[in-house]
Each structure stands twice: as C-alpha cells, then as structure tokens.
Amino acid sequence: MTHNEWARRVVKPAVFLACLIPFAQLVYGAFLGDLGANPVETITNTTGIWTLRLVVTTVAITPARWLTKWNVLIRFRRMLGLFAFFYGSMHFLTYFVLDQSLQFGGLWEDVMKRPYITMGFTAFVLLIPLALTSTQASIRWLGGRRWNLLHRLVYITAMCAVVHYWWKVKVDTTYPMYYALTVATLLGVRVWRAVAKRQTIAASRHPAQVVSSAGLHARDLP
C-alpha cells in the first residue's frame, strides 16, 4: 500500500471510530444508568469538551502540515470538522431540549443575557454553514477562494468556544487556560506566517509568486 492508500483505508477508519468513542461511552453509560447522579450534566459536559477538542484538532491540521510536511493530514480535516459539528449539535440540543424544554423564548433570553451562552451559541451557529458546505461539490460551487474565506469562520468558533468554557467555570480556570493558549498559538502561527509571506512577496516584487499561490487547490489552502 502507498502512503495515501494506508491513510485512506486504515488510518482514516480508525480515526473515525476513535471519534465515536466519547459518544459510545455516553450511550453505554445511559444504558447502564451509569452517567452519575446528574446524567444531563454529564452529557452536556462530555459533548461540550469533545466539541472543543475536535475544533482545536481541526484548526491544528494546517499548522501541523507546515511543521511536519505531512500533506496527508489534510485528508482528516473534513472528518474531524464534521465530528466537531456532531458533538456541537448534541451539546446544543441537550441544552435546548433538556435545559430550555424547546422554548425559543428561553433560548433567546439566555443568548442575549448570558455572555457565556452568547459565546457558545455563536460558536455553534458559525459551524452550521461550514458543515453545510463541507462537500466537494460545495467547494466547486463556491470556488476555492470563497470557500476558503468562508471556512475561516472556524477561527471565530474556536475563540468563542474557549471563552464559552472559560466563563462557565466556577473558580478553577486552569483547563480553559490550556485550551486558550492552544487556540492562541494555532491562530498566532497563521498570522505570523501570513505576515512573513506578505513581506517575502513585497520584498521580491515578483508577480509570478502571487500567481502561483493563487493556483493552489482549495484543499491545500490554510
């Protein structure tokens, strides 16, 4: 098997199954009545933290490619992003159905009144267009440039999700801080690279470079 075949046939299914483990644990726990004294809280917290972890992992793919030169990593980005959306949806629905009893009024009041809900809700809503345009056809329809621009919304999701977590914690912000530092690093390297690239282009004043970077396939863009 070639590298690509190995990634597609073995690693990718393995990552897919691994992403399902937290969900499987919840279902299993619910069956056994083993989700603790407050199962709804367990479901909310588990789906919430896995959404954040998967968003962070998705955002980490591109910097990881730069660092390792393993372009094969790009093959996992869409799947990880969709799993982030999957857990985010469960997180939101648990809150909306079980905490708000499907009342849009209560949801709206919470979104407007409580900053941590505002952040969490924003993070989730911005994932929706990304999930909807995750197909190859959407990339063709939008064009690589626009698709790429749209999918930068995930940076806002990552930031909002971290703030959401930080503002929810009662006293100990150690873990939210770790996530905040990770997201800041992942977004920071992008800024740093963009600035460096612009300087290189400005310095060389060579129009051919601009053309060549625009000619990349959309999937390969950060």
Add this chain to the structure above:
Amino acid sequence: MLIKKSPDIRESEVTPRDVYVRRREFLKVAGSTALAVTAAGAIGGVLTGSTDADAQNPNAQKLTNLKKSPFSTNEKLNSYKDATTYNNFYEFGLDKGDPARYAGSLRPRPWSVVVEGQCAKPGTYNVEDIMKWFPLEERIYRLRCVEAWSMVIPWIGFPLSDFIKRFEPSSKATYVKFTTLLDMKQMPGQTEPVLRWPYVEGLRMDEAMHPLALLAVGLYGEVLPNQNGAPIRLIVPWKYGFKGIKSIVRVSFVEQQPLNTWQQTIPREYGFFANVNPDVDHPRWTQKTERRLGELFRRKTLPFNGYADQVASLYSGMDLRKFY
C-alpha cells in the same frame, strides 16, 4: 415568631423504596432515549438489570430512634447514591465525584468542636457528646445548589437553635460564624488555592435560631459519610447549598457579619444571605429553574426553596436584590 407548619406527612405517604427505585429505572430509560434522539441514533434493546444503586454503606454506624419532623417534605427522596456521590466539597477536589473518591483521608472521629465568642459557656466539645445532648430527628429537606440542581435528602440531626441556646449567647452575639477543619493532610484539596481555607460560613442570629436550621450528623439512617461533611454540618434549606458548611470545628458568636468564603472569593456572584431566589439570577446563569436530580427536564425554583411561608418574615423590609 409565627412558625407555620408544612403539611404533616404520615409514614404511609412516604414513597416506598421499591417504587422510587423503579421510577429511577424508568428515568434511566427515558434518559437513554433522549440521548439517542438527540444523536439521531436509535437505542433499542433491553435495559440491563437493576443496579444496586441505592445500597447504603453496610459499615456505617446506624442512627436509630429518630423523631419524625413536621418540617419534612413529602417529595420523593433522591437515592443514597445521588446524595453521596455528587458533592461540592472543594476540600477534596473540584469534581462532583472527588469527595466520594478522596474523602477517605478525613478522620471524623474523634472530633471536637470549639464554641467561642459572645456567650456565657464557651468550650471545646466532643462530637459524640454533642450528639447525645439532643434527641436526633429525621428531616427530609429540599437541597438547592447555587449551580441550579437540587435533591431531596433525609438528614438526621437536631435544631441549630437548641445547640445555640446551650451556650447562652449574649446580646452582642448578632451573628454565628462557622469554620471547617483546616488540615491539608486530611483535606488534600486545601493544597490548591482555589478558595481561601478554611471554609467559613455564617448566619444572622435570627436565621440561626429559626427552627428549620439544622445541624446534621447523619443521612438515610446512618452517620454522615465523610464526603457529606462528617461528622457535623449545617443545613439551611431555604438557602443555597454552599451555606451548609461541612465538617465544622468551630462555632463563634460574633458581633460583625462574617465574610463567608464564597462571598470573599467572588463577591459579585455570591453574597452573605444566599437565599434561594428565582428572581435574582446568578450573574452567569439563571436561578429561575433547577434540575432535580433524577428528572429529565428542569422545574421551577421556588422562593426560599419552597420554605417562604416559614422564613420570608425574617427578611421583611430587606431588598433581596441587594442582599443576595
């Protein structure tokens, strides 16, 4: 002071254990189903056999000859497991499961309580003796946490007022201050500076003398498990749970309002009074509703946690938005 009695509850009205255990099984199924719907996945199959979720600790000392109390609610009890595995007791860690996991390092016997301050009979007393001073009674109270969850727990204890009267506090004693044990070896969570240790709580004297205020030494017919604040703790059912200070080693009659730990930590979010109040939200989340553990949907929170008839008069004329 006029004390209105809550409706009496006859022994026959208390839900038999097997009924509420079955109800919990139903809720487990309901919970599973909701999760499956949420995930757009189908859950079929047979529910596994009943777990022994409501078993008590066979090694714990049992407390018997308990008086029944007219103040008990007739609502369905939460399970022993709920009450003893879902705890906020930061002295053993921040996770709700940490106290049950780590409170084994606490040594609740022998235990002495220092009584001091503005009173005629200060002193140091052994908790075993204190428990013999008063007839023990069972009180089934609602417990409402500031985090918007609640339980119904059968506590065992005696009125705080009876305890206080013994020491003949003077007219200068306008507040009662309570202090938890400070011992990093027994309470490893105290090595973390999340709160300023030891934990401190307080009540105004009229609150402390209210017949609903309880010093608890047990629950579900046995002595308090360590994670629930062994060997002696405060229960003030019309206030948020954090007022119910655990593992008390010091009771002080004081002139000034004590600075309780949570108020000291985040004064914008936690006050001295901490009366359950659906109209005053926590700055970050709503207090209008709560999740009773074991229930799927949230229920409405009642003013003073449903004890308004008995305690609202303590606060007449006070702006409870200001004194939250």
